[in-house]
Amino acid sequence: MIFMNALVLCIPLLPFLGFLLVGLLRNKLSRPLIGIIASGVIGIAFILTLVIFFTHYYPANAITYFDFIKNSKYDISFSFQVDQLSTLFMLIITGVGFLIHVYSTSYMHDETPAHYARYFSYLNLFVFSMLLLVLGANYVIMFLGWEGVGICSYLLIGYWFKNNQYNYAARKAFVMNRIGDVGFLLAIFWLLARLGSVDYSIVFSNASALSTTDVTGITILLFVGAIGKSAQIPLYTWLPDAMAGPTPVSALIHAATMVTAGIYMIARSNVLYSLSPVSMDIVAVIGVATALLAASIALFQNDIKKVLAYSTVSQLGFMFVALGVGAYTTGVFHVMTHAFFKALLFLGAGSVIHAMGGEQDITKMGGLRKKIPITYWTFLIAVLAISGFPFTSGFISKDEILLAAYSHSKPLFWLTAFAAVLTAFYMFRVFMLVFLGGFRGNDEQQHHLHESPPAMTIPLIILAILAAIGGFVQLPELFGGHDYFNQFLAPVVPALSHEGENLATKEYALLGGTIVGLIIIFLFCKKWFAVNQFEGKYTGFKNVLAHKWYMDELYDAIIVNPFNNIAGFLKSIVEKSGIDGIVNGVGRFIQYSSRQVRLIQSGLVGNYILIMVLSITVLFMVFWNQDLIIAFLQKIF
């Protein structure tokens, strides 16, 4: 018991230890040692998580380590909740995280050792925060991890801090996240005020005692937090800009783990959400709107990482649709499959960028199939998985989302399905432009083309295997599978019941529709994009999409610019003439008056004597009339 509890504590502490070691000794350690320490701690954490997973160590009560905030009214302890849901997330975080660490050791090889160590210490700190987030047994510990991943995201997006544009992107991500955090924080306060506790066990068992208004308010505020962290409308614009960070960071933070924190939070709070249909509808509507908007933007982006970023936003929208229709396990399932194929896509993109010598514009690539075969094949698997090619992981999870949406409402289903079609379309477009056709870059890049070293390709291969077969844990029974995944999560998160529905027909229809749709999309994309010529200029509506619906411009116009104007007004008017005026005025008054007083010191002895005589006279006057003066003073005061 105690041994296992210590082991659980070790899982987040190991990455923290790695952060301290690598971060503090960054000028002493050599590059290989840094890589070994940083990846090693994550690897050990992964093994420890596997131990928990295989020994089924899921204690009914939270493991309390020490009191965190304790007073007469509230008792918030530092405690961990080890159950199926947190174990699943821990497996994803440490497993995918480990692969990305290994990949990074090779990808970041051009950095100087000190910066190399800085990078890995941030990565370790990030994994620590994320583990804290999923392990915490109350909302406050979750909030600690929540803020931790926010700051790590900021640090890693601005990793190349000499580039001002990147710093701006980091700041944007941080501010957007903070806006969401306000919602989360208010929800915590609300819970404390109503229930006097933020422990999951107490909150969920007393949730039914809350009034409808309270539940709806709390869940909507929690969702505001999720919107910020998981990049949904209207706070999604930070995620595409976050591509300023190194590519493995995009894979780890902005695809596989951090952005899924919002999904985790809602899946964790499923008891609360189930009590509030209004909040569920809001979640579903925001989810489908984001899925459509981001997918449409991704259609005409030319930066390979931007396409993947918008696809992440879009996929997160799918997850929120699943959560919003009550299929919590399906949402979590999509988190898992998405972690596999999106990490694979980003790492594959990193490998492509590596091969192209830093080029990210897909219109300048093309025909890379022969040059980087491992990247090509793994990327193909990822593209098939995200597009929903039958029996890949993406197919199984996405079809389950569609099924759940269908039984909830028909329009929601069609909109979600349309977003899924768009997904296939933009992913094939990227694939064609990068790997098929002829090479469109310059000669220097063509000479530079080479496959990445094993440290980068092996994680790709492992992730490709997972992306291909990772979905079989939840294969529909129709195809000879079993819902192992739902059953695994059943003690924490109830699955959506499809009882009384004719699943077989729908699943066959989805399967058929997916195959036909994919073939049509493939043929269209091949006709349009697998060619040598590509003008790279868009007109009309395509231009609107290529400019991301002018969302950034809109935000600039209605929020950023007015804010800057107010700040400018405060700076130049209030600060300059108001506050500075007072401060300088005091100084100027003292200077002026001392210049006047100085005139008394004339150096003329006569004057001094005159003043002396006058003063003596006045003093005598006062002395003789002091009774009168005291009486007068007493009268006025």
Place this chain on the structure above:
Amino acid sequence: MPVSYYIILASALFCIGVAGVLTRRNAIIVFMCIELMLNAVNLLLVAFSKMQNIATPPGSVSVGGSDAQIFVFFIMVVAAAEVSVGLAIIVMMYRNVHSIDINFLNRLKN
């Protein structure tokens, strides 16, 4: 003679001294005015001493009467010494700046 006469005379002398010090610029005259003030006080001292002596009933031993008179002599001796120092300063001043105008010596300014 009533003591008030002496007081009025001494006050008049003192005021003349003050006025002289304030208005004149010649160092020697200023110096003389200071002496005037000093002597006004001396005169007052002697006058009060005399008054004290008279107030003592005949037959009893005089306590304060002659003390102040002797005291005044001491003051005059000290004043003589002070005058010699002051005059010496004025002579040195004249030698340095060829003037005994007190307003001319204002180097302590600033």
